[in-house]
Amino acid sequence: MKQFKGRPVVAGKCTAPALVSHGGFNTLASFQGALQFGEIPVLGSKYKQTECDDQNNKDLYRKPMLGKALCLPQTIGSTTGGMVLYCAKALGKSPACLLFSEHIDSLAAAGAILAANFCDEPMVTVDCLGQEFLDYVKDGMQITVDEDGTVTVD
Amino acid sequence: MDYKMTLTPEQEALLNGSKGEAVAKAMKTLVMYGEAFGAEKMVPVTSKMGHLVTSFGLKVMKPVYDLLDTLIEGNALSGQKFSVDPKPLDKNVPASFLENIVFNKLMYSMQGSYDAQLEKLGLLSKDAYTCACYLDEVGNKPEKGEILSWAESSAVVYANSVLGARCNRNSGIIELFGSITGYVPYFGLLTDEGRKATWIVEVNTTKKPEAQVLGSAIGMKVMEDVPYVRGLDKWLGTELDGDACAYLKDFGAATASNGAVGLYHIANLTPEAVEQGESLIAPDAKVYVIDDAELERVQNNYPVMWKNPDGKPQLCFVGCPHLSLAQLNEWTDNVSAALKKNGLKKVSVPTVFTSAPGVVEAFNKTPKAKVLKDCGVVLSYICPLMYMNNPLCKSKNVITCSNKLRTYTTSRYYRSEQILDIITKEVK
Numbered sequence: 001m002k003q004f005k006g007r008p009v010v011a012g013k014c015t016a017p018a019l020v021s022h023g024g025f026n027t028l029a030s031f032q033g034a035l036q037f038g039e040i041p042v043l044g045s046k047y048k049q050t051e052c053d054d055q056n057n058k059d060l061y062r063k064p065m066l067g068k069a070l071c072l073p074q075t076i077g078s079t080t081g082g083m084v085l086y087c088a089k090a091l092g093k094s095p096a097c098l099l100f101s102e103h104i105d106s107l108a109a110a111g112a113i114l115a116a117n118f119c120d121e122p123m124v125t126v127d128c129l130g131q132e133f134l135d136y137v138k139d140g141m142q143i144t145v146d147e148d149g150t151v152t153v154d
Numbered sequence: 155m156d157y158k159m160t161l162t163p164e165q166e167a168l169l170n171g172s173k174g175e176a177v178a179k180a181m182k183t184l185v186m187y188g189e190a191f192g193a194e195k196m197v198p199v200t201s202k203m204g205h206l207v208t209s210f211g212l213k214v215m216k217p218v219y220d221l222l223d224t225l226i227e228g229n230a231l232s233g234q235k236f237s238v239d240p241k242p243l244d245k246n247v248p249a250s251f252l253e254n255i256v257f258n259k260l261m262y263s264m265q266g267s268y269d270a271q272l273e274k275l276g277l278l279s280k281d282a283y284t285c286a287c288y289l290d291e292v293g294n295k296p297e298k299g300e301i302l303s304w305a306e307s308s309a310v311v312y313a314n315s316v317l318g319a320r321c322n323r324n325s326g327i328i329e330l331f332g333s334i335t336g337y338v339p340y341f342g343l344l345t346d347e348g349r350k351a352t353w354i355v356e357v358n359t360t361k362k363p364e365a366q367v368l369g370s371a372i373g374m375k376v377m378e379d380v381p382y383v384r385g386l387d388k389w390l391g392t393e394l395d396g397d398a399c400a401y402l403k404d405f406g407a408a409t410a411s412n413g414a415v416g417l418y419h420i421a422n423l424t425p426e427a428v429e430q431g432e433s434l435i436a437p438d439a440k441v442y443v444i445d446d447a448e449l450e451r452v453q454n455n456y457p458v459m460w461k462n463p464d465g466k467p468q469l470c471f472v473g474c475p476h477l478s479l480a481q482l483n484e485w486t487d488n489v490s491a492a493l494k495k496n497g498l499k500k501v502s503v504p505t506v507f508t509s510a511p512g513v514v515e516a517f518n519k520t521p522k523a524k525v526l527k528d529c530g531v532v533l534s535y536i537c538p539l540m541y542m543n544n545p546l547c548k549s550k551n552v553i554t555c556s557n558k559l560r561t562y563t564t565s566r567y568y569r570s571e572q573i574l575d576i577i578t579k580e581v582k
Contacts, residue, residue, distance in 0.1 A: 009190050024377055024414065029562050032543055035214045036261060055459050056561060076414040077379060077561070079207045079305035082325025083218060092263060106342065109190040110325030117183050118221055123236035151213055 001154050004133040008149040009104050010112045012124035016096035018141045018153070019068035021059045022134060027084050027107065029054035030065070034093055048092045052090065069143035070095035071134060075108040078110035085111025089123045095143055100127035101134040126151060157185050159194050160338070168335055176228025180331040182435065185352045187328060188339020196337040199303045201296040201319065203278060204236035204333035205287045207305035208326045210540050211242075211265030218327065219264060222271045225334065230275030232333040237287035237305055240476065240508070241265070242540030246532050248469060248504050253324045253546050261544060268468065283535065284510035285402065286476040288312055291512035298425055301344060303332025307416075308407035308475045308558065314417040316394065316402050316423035320344045323378070323416040343380075343416050349426065350436040351382035351419055356443045362389040363449055366557040369405040373413025373441050373453040380417050381409075382435050387422040389525050394423065396480045404556075407475045411558040459564035460551050467553045470501075470573060471538040471565065473508035474556035482509055482517050482533075486526045492578035493529055500530030501577040503553070511535045539563060 033046075033053035047053075049064030075081055085108065088094040098112060104127040112125040126149045132149065137143070142154040161169065169185065171178040181363040188196065208218065225231070242262055249257065269277075285306050287294035296302055298318035303322045304310050313319040322342045324332065332338040342348040353376045357363060361530065363386075372381055390398045402420070409415035419434055426434060472485060485507060493499065507526070509517070514535055517523055526533060542552060542563040552565040553576060560567040568576065 026561070028533075032562070033545075036212060036543060037545060038214075055457050055564070074378060075415070077307070077411055079307045079310065079323055079329075080326045083208060083327050087215055087217050087328065091214070103191060106187075106191070106323045107325045107414075109187055110328045113183055113186045113190065114325075114327055116181060117186070118217070 002154060004129045004151045004153070005033050006099070006129040006149040008126050008147065010116045010122045010125040011146060011147050012055055012122055013145060014069065014124040014151060016067055016069040016143055018137050018139060018143050019060065019063060019070050019095070019141055020134070020137055021057060021070070021072040023057060023059065024074055025072040026054045026077035027075045027081035027131060028078040029062065030057065031084050031088050033098040035087060035091070036092060037054040043100065050088070065095050066093060068095045069097050069099055070131040071099045071119060073102050073134060074100060074105040077080050079107060082110025082114060086114040086118065089115040089119050094123055097124040099143070099145070099151060101131055103127055132138030155182055155185070155187060159185065159196070161186060161196060165196050165337060174228045174230065175190060176225050176230035177335060180230060181335050184331050184335060184337065184339055185326070188401045191339065191341040193339035193341040195340050197301055197340045199234070199301055199332055199336055199338055201302045202234065203294045203299040204232060204234050204329060205304040205309055206236050206238040206295060207324065209239035209241055209283055209537065211262050211268035213261060213263045214219035215264070219268065219271065221327070222247055222275065226271065226274050230334050231274070232330065233336050234333050235276050235278040236333060237278050237282040237284065237292060238272060239285050240535060242537055244534040244536040246472050247506050247536055247541060248532070249532050256320065256544055256546055276333070281511040284476050285309060285537070286478070286510055289315065289478055289510055289513060291479060291516050292510050301338065303329050303338050305329035305562070307410035308403070311406040311410045311416055311418070312403055314343055315419065315424050316399060317407055323414065340520065343353065349380065349417060349434070350435050352379045352436050352439050353381040354435060354439050354441045355381045355383045356441065357383060357385035358443060358445045359449065360446055365401045366408045366555060367403040367449050367453050368444065369408025369571065370412040370557045371444055371449060372442070373409035373411070374452070375416050376413060378414035378416065380419070382419045382421065382427070384421045386420050390420070390423060392422045396500055398423065400478045400481050403475055403478065408557040411561045421530060453567070456560060458566055460566060465551045467503045467576060468551045470503045470505040471508065471552065471554045471556065471559060472505065472573065472576050474538050474554065474559040477507060477509040477513070479513050479516055482507060482513065483522055486522045488574055489529050489531060489578060490525050492574055496579050497558060497577060498580070502579060502581045503577045505530070505577050506532045506534055507539070508534050508536055508538055
C-alpha cells in the first residue's frame with residue numbers, strides 16, 4: 001500500500017480499480033465511440049463499458065473506462081473535452097474519478113467543474129499527485145480517494 | 155460559495171444572482187474554474203465576438219441541450235454574437251444509403267433544435283459555422299491584445315499566436331459562460347507570464363517542413379507548453395502574409411490536436427516574437443531539434459487504422475481546419491494541372507474540399523469554381539471530423555492531409571503533395 005497526496009479539484013470520496021494512461025489522455029478521441037454509439041444496438045455493442053476509442057493511446061485503446069479510477073498526466077486534444085467529460089458523467093458513462101499526476105489542464109478542469117455544478121453527483125478529481133504516482137500505479141490496483149486529496153493505492 | 159479571488163462589486167452581484175439564477179450558476183462555474191488555476195481575478199471579455207466549439211446536434215448530447223434550455227429560459231444569453239464550428243452534414247458530400255440513415259436518424263437527429271438554441275443564444279448568422287472564424291470572409295477576427303472567451307483548439311491557438319489575442323484553451327460550455335457573463339478568469343495564456351515559452355524548437359530541415367507534420371511533432375513533444383520556434387522564418391519569411399497565415403493555421407491545428415498547445419511563437423514572424431524576441435523564452439527552457447529524419451520518424455509512427463492497410467483509398471478530405479480562399483485557389487490550380495499532366499479529367503478518388511460558408515460563397519463567384527467542379531471535387535462547408543465520427547466510416551479507406559482528422563478518426567495521413575499525387579493518378 002502506498003499513499004500520495006494531491007490537491008482536490010472536486011473533493012469527494014471514491015474507491016475504484018485503477019486504469020492508467022501514461023501519455024496525454026485525448027478526451028474526445030477516447031469517449032467518442034461510447035458516447036455516440038453506446039446505446040445503439042449492434043453499433044454500440046463494443047462500447048458498453050465506455051471502451052476507450054483513441055487509437056493513439058497505446059495504454060488505453062479498447063479498455064473499459066466505466067467506473068475506473070482514471071490515472072493520467074493531463075488531457076489533450078479538442079476543446080470539446082470538458083463538455084465531453086460532463087456528458088459522460090451526466091449519462092453515467094464516466095470513470096469513477098480522475099487522478100492527475102500533473103496540474104490539471106483547462107479542459108479537464110472544465111469537465112470536472114461542470115459535472116460538479118450541473119450533475120446529480122460530482123466526479124471526484126484530484127491533481128498534482130506527482131510523477132511517482134503515475135510510475136507506481138498499475139491497471140487494476142485498488143484506489144481509494146479521500147476528501148482531502150489523499151490517494152491510497154493497494 | 156467560498157472563493158479566494160477578488161471580485162468587483164458587479165462580478166459579485168452576478169455571482170449572487172443579480173441577473174438571475176442561470177447567470178449566477180455560469181459565474182459560479184467560471185470562478186471555480188479560475189480558482190483551479192490560481193486566478194486572482196476575473197477580467198472583462200473585450201473581443202467583439204465569441205466562438206463556440208460545439209456545432210453538432212448529436213442525439214447523445216442531451217445533457218448539453220438541457221443545460222442550454224435552462225440558460226435560455228433564464229435569459230442567460232450571450233452578451234456578444236458568436237461564430238461556431240462547422241456543421242457535420244452536407245447532402246453534397248458522398249454518403250451511402252446506410253450512412254445517411256445513421257447520420258440523420260441516429261446521430262445528428264438534434265441538429266435542427268440545436269441550431270435553434272444557438273440562434274436564441276446569440277449566433278452571428280446562419281453562415282457562421284466554421285472552425286476558421288478568423289478568415290476575412292467570416293469576419294470574426296480579434297485584434298491584438300483582446301481578451302477572448304473562445305473554444306475550438308485550432309482557432310484558439312491561431313488567435314493567440316498569429317493574431318496576438320489572449321485566450322485560454324477553454325472547453326465547450328465554458329466559452330459560452332464567458333460570453334454570457336462577460337468575464338473570464340485571469341490565468342494561463344491571458345497573462346504575460348503564461349505566454350512565455352518553456353520550449354525552444356530548432357527547425358533544421360533541408361526543405362520547407364510540411365505544416366501538419368511539424369505541428370504534430372511539436373504538439374506531441376511539448377504537450378500544453380508554449381514553444382518558441384527558431385528557423386521557420388527561413389521558410390515562411392518575416393511577413394504574416396496569406397501564405398504564412400495559412401501555413402500557421404494548419405501548423406497550429408496540428409500542435410493543438412496532437413498535443414494541447416494553445417500558443418506558439420515563431421521567431422521573427424508572429425507578433426509577440428517580433429516585438430519581444432527571445433525575451434519571451436523562459437529560463438531553463440527545454441530544447442527540441444527537428445530535422446528531416448525527425449519529421450520522417452513522426453509521420454512513420456502514425457498508426458494505420460484501415461482494416462486493410464493495402465486497400466485503395468475510397469474518400470479524400472482536404473480542409474481540416476477549413477481552407478482559406480488562397481488555399482482553395484492553390485489546390486484547384488494544382489489538381490487541375492496534375493490531372494492534365496496525368497491525362498485524366500476527374501480525380502480518381504472521391505474528394506471533398508472543406509471551407510467556411512463565406513469562403514465557399516466567395517470562391518463560387520470565381521471562374522475557378524467551375525474548374526474545381528470539372529475536376530470532380532466536391533466543395534463543402536462541413537466538419538470532416540464530425541462526418542467521420544461513426545462506425546461505418548471506420549470501414550472506409552479515407553485519406554487526408556489533416557493531422558487533426560487523422561488523430562480523431564481512422565483516416566490515413568499523407569502529406570499534401572502525396573495527396574495530390576494519389577487523387578490525380580489512376581488508382582491501381
